[in-house]
Amino acid sequence: MSPSPIALDFNEANSSEIFAQRLPQSKDKALSPILAVVVEHLHEIIKELRPTPSDWRKVIDFLTEVGHACDERRQEWVLLSDVFGASALIEEINSRRPKGATPNTVRGPFFRADVPELPLGSTISLDGIGERLDVSGRVQDLDGHPIASAEIVTWQANAQGFYENQQPDLQPEFNLRGIFRADENGHFYYRTIKPAGYGVPDDGPVGRLLRQAGYPLRRPAHLHFMIKAPGFETITTHLYDSSDQHLGEDAIFGVKPELVREFERVSTDSAPSWRLEFTFVMARAKRGVEG
Ligand code: BEZ
Numbered sequence: 001m002s003p004s005p006i007a008l009d010f011n012e013a014n015s016s017e018i019f020a021q022r023l024p025q026s027k028d029k030a031l032s033p034i035l036a037v038v039v040e041h042l043h044e045i046i047k048e049l050r051p052t053p054s055d056w057r058k059v060i061d062f063l064t065e066v067g068h069a070c071d072e073r074r075q076e077w078v079l080l081s082d083v084f085g086a087s088a089l090i091e092e093i094n095s096r097r098p099k100g101a102t103p104n105t106v107r108g109p110f111f112r113a114d115v116p117e118l119p120l121g122s123t124i125s126l127d128g129i130g131e132r133l134d135v136s137g138r139v140q141d142l143d144g145h146p147i148a149s150a151e152i153v154t155w156q157a158n159a160q161g162f163y164e165n166q167q168p169d170l171q172p173e174f175n176l177r178g179i180f181r182a183d184e185n186g187h188f189y190y191r192t193i194k195p196a197g198y199g200v201p202d203d204g205p206v207g208r209l210l211r212q213a214g215y216p217l218r219r220p221a222h223l224h225f226m227i228k229a230p231g232f233e234t235i236t237t238h239l240y241d242s243s244d245q246h247l248g249e250d251a252i253f254g255v256k257p258e259l260v261r262e263f264e265r266v267s268t269d270s271a272p273s274w275r276l277e278f279t280f281v282m283a284r285a286k287r288g289v290e291g
């Protein structure tokens with residue numbers, strides 16, 4: 001077999017083709033087609049936008065800053081993926097569930113896995129600041145059967161719209177986070193405070209870029225949940241407060257009609273309190289894949 005001709009004429013018309021021609025020689029067969037598509041689209045963007053070398057340097061500087069903004073408390077790459085709609089699109093493509101099952105939305109950058117498990121009925125508001133909210137519900141399968149012992153992981157912002165890991169000096173560790181286990185009837189209940197909506201962090205490179213573009217950075221008030229049970233697809237989702245004015249312009253495309261709920265006001269005195277009920281419906285895992 002004669003060797004493929006050496007491309008000496010890399011130009012605008014053949015750039016991604018020349019890249020792709022070299023790939024079959026690479027060792028990893030699955031990687032080659034992925035790289036070919038990525039480079040093809042990258043070259044298309046460059047041909048359309050025609051950046052100068054100094055424009056391109058700015059792009060590289062931005063990406064460098066995104067990396068430097070990440071640490072164990074902050075994930076700026078996740079934020080970039082979320083605000084560009086990439087995370088929501090990936091959820092859409094990967095988690096088409098049967099009708100009636102609770103849909104997934106993005107996990108977001110404020111999730112922590114190392115949270116303590118609490119007895120049902122506990123409060124997750126460790127500083128007691130905010131209007132009381134009682135959350136209760138049930139975890140069931142598509143036929144309405146309870147899923148006993150399902151794990152309910154929850155996390156949320158406080159009444160000012162900040163997560164505990166954004167304010168390590170102001171909020172107690174694990175404030176407004178908890179893991180609960182449903183009882184034998186699939187029921188769960190806990191106490192918290194009513195969360196406020198918030199702007200996605202704009203003190204880093206991603207927020208600054210979008211602010212410069214005039215892009216809306218609001219997230220409507222919500223609670224985050226991850227529901228896990230053996231043999232079922234894990235649900236990673238939000239519940240949204242139906243009274244929030246920003247439901248239609250969520251910065252990360254996470255609002256779905258089935259996840260918008262009325263937070264029912266249960267007192268009329270000077271210390272209002274609220275109640276929220278929801279049934280999580282889990283779909284069976286395909287081929288034993290739960291995640
Ligand atoms: C959140 O809801 O925690 C979140 C998700 C994506 C980007 C920023 C915040």
Ligand code: FE
Nearest residue numbers: 108157222224
């Ligand atoms: Fe959130």
